[in-house]
Amino acid sequence: MSLDEPSLARLMAASQRGDRAAYRALLGDCRLWLARYFARRIAPHQIDDLVQETLVSMHRKLATWDSGRAFLPWLAAIARYRWIDMLRRQRDEAELGDNDAAVGAEDEAVHARLSIDRLMTLLPPGQAQAITLVKIEGASIAEASQICGQSESLVKVNIHRGLKKLAQLIESE
Amino acid sequence: MDKVSIENLIDGLADELQPVPPKKMVRGLLWTAAGWLAGAALLLWLYGMRHDLAAGGMPALSMLSFWLIAATGVAAAWSALRMGLPGVGRDYSGWRWAVLAALSLPIAALLLAVGDGHAAMDVARHGLDAHCLSLGIASGLGVGAALFLWLKSAAPTSPTRAGWVIGLASGAAGATIVALHCADDNLIHIALWHGLAVVISAVAGRLILPRFLRW
Numbered sequence: 235m236s237l238d239e240p241s242l243a244r245l246m247a248a249s250q251r252g253d254r255a256a257y258r259a260l261l262g263d264c265r266l267w268l269a270r271y272f273a274r275r276i277a278p279h280q281i282d283d284l285v286q287e288t289l290v291s292m293h294r295k296l297a298t299w300d301s302g303r304a305f306l307p308w309l310a311a312i313a314r315y316r317w318i319d320m321l322r323r324q325r326d327e328a329e330l331g332d333n334d335a336a337v338g339a340e341d342e343a344v345h346a347r348l349s350i351d352r353l354m355t356l357l358p359p360g361q362a363q364a365i366t367l368v369k370i371e372g373a374s375i376a377e378a379s380q381i382c383g384q385s386e387s388l389v390k391v392n393i394h395r396g397l398k399k400l401a402q403l404i405e406s407e
Numbered sequence: 408m409d410k411v412s413i414e415n416l417i418d419g420l421a422d423e424l425q426p427v428p429p430k431k432m433v434r435g436l437l438w439t440a441a442g443w444l445a446g447a448a449l450l451l452w453l454y455g456m457r458h459d460l461a462a463g464g465m466p467a468l469s470m471l472s473f474w475l476i477a478a479t480g481v482a483a484a485w486s487a488l489r490m491g492l493p494g495v496g497r498d499y500s501g502w503r504w505a506v507l508a509a510l511s512l513p514i515a516a517l518l519l520a521v522g523d524g525h526a527a528m529d530v531a532r533h534g535l536d537a538h539c540l541s542l543g544i545a546s547g548l549g550v551g552a553a554l555f556l557w558l559k560s561a562a563p564t565s566p567t568r569a570g571w572v573i574g575l576a577s578g579a580a581g582a583t584i585v586a587l588h589c590a591d592d593n594l595i596h597i598a599l600w601h602g603l604a605v606v607i608s609a610v611a612g613r614l615i616l617p618r619f620l621r622w
Contacts, residue, residue: 252426261417286416293420294622295562298492311493315564369550 237263243305250296261289264287264309270311275370276320288316318401324369325397353403364389369397435488435557439576442549443480450546457590469592472512473583476601480550480579486556487572491561502572504539509579516598527595536600543604547581548550551612558620565612566620574612578605579585 242263248256268285276284291312299308354362360382367378368389379386459465465473482505490499520527554573563569582601589601 249424250427250429252424252432254421254424257424258417258421261420265413280581282413286413289416289420291562291622293424297430298562300429300431303492303494307494308492310495311497311564314564315493315496315562318564344573407552 237267238298239304239306242309243301246299246305247301250299250301261292264289264292266388267306267309268313271310272317274370277316279370280320284316284320287320288313291316314404318404321397321401321404325401353400356394356403357396357399358385361392361399364392365396365400367392409506424564430492430561431436432488432492435491435553436485438557439488439550442553443580446536446546446580447587450542450584450588454542454588456552456587458588459590464588466592468557468594469586469597472594472597472601473586474540475509475512476579476605477583479605480511480547480576480583481505483572483576483579484550484554487569487576488557490563490569490572491558491567493562493564499572502575506575512594513598513602516595520577520595525609529592529593529597530599533596536591536596539591539596539600540607542588543581543585543601544578544608545581546584547577547604547608550580551577551608555616555619562622563620566617569620570612570614570616571609572612574609575605578608581605581608593613 244258245256245260245263249260253266265285269281272281272284292309295312299305329366354366357365363382364378364384367373367381368375373381375386378389379385384387384392457465464470466567479502483502486499487601489497551573554576558569559574582604585601585604586597
């Protein structure tokens with residue numbers, strides 16, 4: 235396992251040349267990095283799906299990494315794109331509620347730039363609280379409604395509006 | 408998705424790996440330049456060059472407008488090309504400064520219209536200049552197509568912004584091309600009809616392109 239930038243960049247450069255062993259190692263490392271990246275951004279039961287989607291996107295867009303630039307910001311940009319896409323789908327489909335607990339993760343330089351905690355401070359308190367309770371901590375709508383004192387419909391509206399604004403904020407980063 | 412299926416996915420992706428040449432900005436840049444030149448060549452071939460350009464130049468105000476709009480187009484095209492190679496922390500906002508500088512054109516035109524009734528009346532008398540407007544929009548399509556194809560094959564992480572910037576670059580390229588043909592040196596005419604081509608192209612880019620740029 236080699237989650238440092240120079241090792242990942244070397245593996246990526248070899249992958250672009252068609253080295254399958256290097257690519258398999260790179261995907262394995264990226265899988266771990268992405269799981270940690272998404273851990274504080276989405277509900278735990280969605281992490282594996284999003285990691286998978288991001289690996290497939292990365293595979294399709296291998297040619298867009300330039301060996302003259304760092305690898306992790308490139309990977310983070312693709313991960314962020316998939317994350318925004320998932321937020322949009324959630325907003326559109328209004329998939330609400332689950333009961334998983336959040337998983338902690340260590341921040342890194344690239345993570346910190348898009349920290350969900352920092353982004354939450356940019357949302358109105360009602361929206362941030364509804365998203366944190368339901369989408370990150372895994373509370374149901376009814377539980378969130380009791381905890382934050384908002385009606386259930388207001389919790390849903392706040393999640394919908396908050397996710398929309400969150401996607402815009404992430405895009406503008 | 409469980410642990411086993413992610414590992415299967417990784418094996419599957421690794422098995423189908425083929426060598427991929429990295430995308431180079433210079434290639435996109437060359438296609439964009441070719442689109443710009445092709446648009447200019449086609450327009451000048453069909454409609455001809457303004458008479459004083461062949462004789463060595465154009466009035467200072469028209470020249471200044473030309474370069475301001477050209478700078479906007481170059482900045483927007485460069486930003487669009489950069490958007491194809493993503494990276495958290497990369498700055499794609501260079502085009503905003505060029506737009507800010509180019510806004511001096513409509514502001515100056517507005518002040519001129521207020522202070523010089525003759526110039527405004529002259530433009531008003533001619534009414535809608537569909538010729539300059541439509542040629543401005545059409546001439547930039549080569550640049551728009553080159554940037555769209557570049558981004559379509561790349562990885563723009565904000566398709567909405569990419570749509571805006573492609574449209575802006577396309578419109579600004581078209582406005583510079585039409586300036587080589589249009590002999591009207593009235594600043595109000597340039598800001599209104601050439602500028603409107605830029606605005607319409609940018610809005611069209613925003614409305615039409617994002618859905619095709621998602622990946």
